[in-house]
Amino acid sequence: MIPLSHIIIFSLIIFTIGMVGALSRRNVFIVLMSIELMLNAVNIALIGVSSAMGNLIGQVLAIFIITVAAGEAAVGLAIVVALYRNRLTVNVDAINLLKW
């Protein structure tokens, strides 16, 4: 069996990579993909704890997270399509209409 701390470290590394990608990249698609990576890191932690604690609630919660991630991807990509139609760019820096 894998020690729980190794699973949590794996999850934290993936979360860190996703967070750095989401905060520092300018391409909106890569930002969206980094957010998916962060949600997956949470799933890894939940499944690892579920396996270590011997109950299935973590796996059920991971299914809900996958649902939310699918909805988030659909709406996020629809927003990107609408933005590209209006601003002709996928650069996050150019999307600043609501910035102070």
Place this chain on the structure above:
Amino acid sequence: MSWSQLFFYVFAVLAVIMSLMVVTRRKAIHSAIFLILAFICFAATYIVMNAELLAAIQVLVYAGGVVGLIIFVIMLVKAEEDEVRQTHGQWIIAAFIALILVVEVAFVFLGNLVQRTGNLAGKMAQAGGNTEAVGLVLYTKYLFPFEVASVLLLAAMIGAIVLAKYKLER
């Protein structure tokens, strides 16, 4: 080290490498391809953690559905110029938070995290398998959240259609 442990560590390292490739590639389409590989590696690690159903869902929904959708939209919009700088000033904030998270990794590694207390495999064998065991919990105790999740998906679908539609008729 047993075979399942070796399997986990190999795929965990592969997943970390693929995730790094996702956030460092210049073209979004390359990132999407590496994202598929990363999701498949995650699915492989779920199998070691007694979550066979979630491994299948991971491959079907993420590697098949979400990344497919992302690739379709990447192909719909024009590619950006390669000369444009790829990162912006927020990388300082990102590096700071990453530092905090690295410290957290150190704490997890050094600290005495809670140890294994239960036996999931025995519980799943009692129910007849991973899918049956998850289904028993999902459709009895968590039925209401399940229905809420379906309403959420419906709302996301309608929202995506309305947002991506070219012009609404009056």
